[in-house]
Amino acid sequence: LSRFLEVLQKECRTFRLVLSLRPPFTFPSISGMKFDIIALKDLPDESAVLLLQRLGVPDIEFARKVAQQVGGNPLNLRLAARLIESERVGDGPLSGLKTSSWVFFSVSEEMIRAQLYRRLLGHIHDERVRRLAHPGMVLRFVSAELIEAVLSGPCEVPVEGREDAQALCDGLAREHTLVQQDGAGALRFRPDIRVPTLQLLRRDKPRQVRAIHEAAVGYFNRRADVVDRAE
Secondary structure, three states, X not given: OHHHHHHHHHHOOOOOOOOOOOOOOOOXXXXXXXXXXXXXXXXXXXXXXXXXXXXXXXXXXXXXXXXHHHOOOHHHHHHHHHHHHHHOOOOOOOOOOOOOOOOOOOOOHHHHHHHHHHHHHHOOOOHHHHHHHHXXXXXXXXXXXXXXXXXXXXXXXXXXXXXXXXXXXXXXXOOOOOEEEOOOOOEEEOHHHHHHHHHHHHHHOHHHHHHHHHHHHHHHHOOOOHHHHHO
């Protein structure tokens, strides 16, 4: 890729490259191309409040308290907004959440994210559906067929045929804070919830995450559809 970009730069002098990636910056150097590295920091307080409002937190004072509590990381703010939607909280902060505002030492963003995610899972009342979501969120989307063929074993959720798998899929569909409809009966986990929790899933349930990956590869490898092969 770096070689291709180098050739492109020589042929088209007006070409400009923008790379968006997580630190550290490890992209190979390209001769003749200078880079300006711009680090994206946490949102300032007012921007964090504005993001919360756009995510459905209407009360500005409440949004300000939440922003102060979880910090300016956009992923944490999105998780908090989902949690608020799920809990239908009143006008107080997220009670019981341990952050630097509540204790005398700084708590990592990962720990805040983990607490928010676990509280979201706690709102799933059906135990089998909860076990599908964690660690089933490793998959980008789920369907009744995927529940039966891929998730039931690693998630330790016995499935008695396709009707039972469909009932579980319907139960997961009711958890609108976690999933959204993706057409043809499939459910897609909301990216703003799934992406920041993948690392937590790999850490908390490495054996099950590995088993889901292997089962999913086997499932999609047996199918000839281009979309399935790409997945």
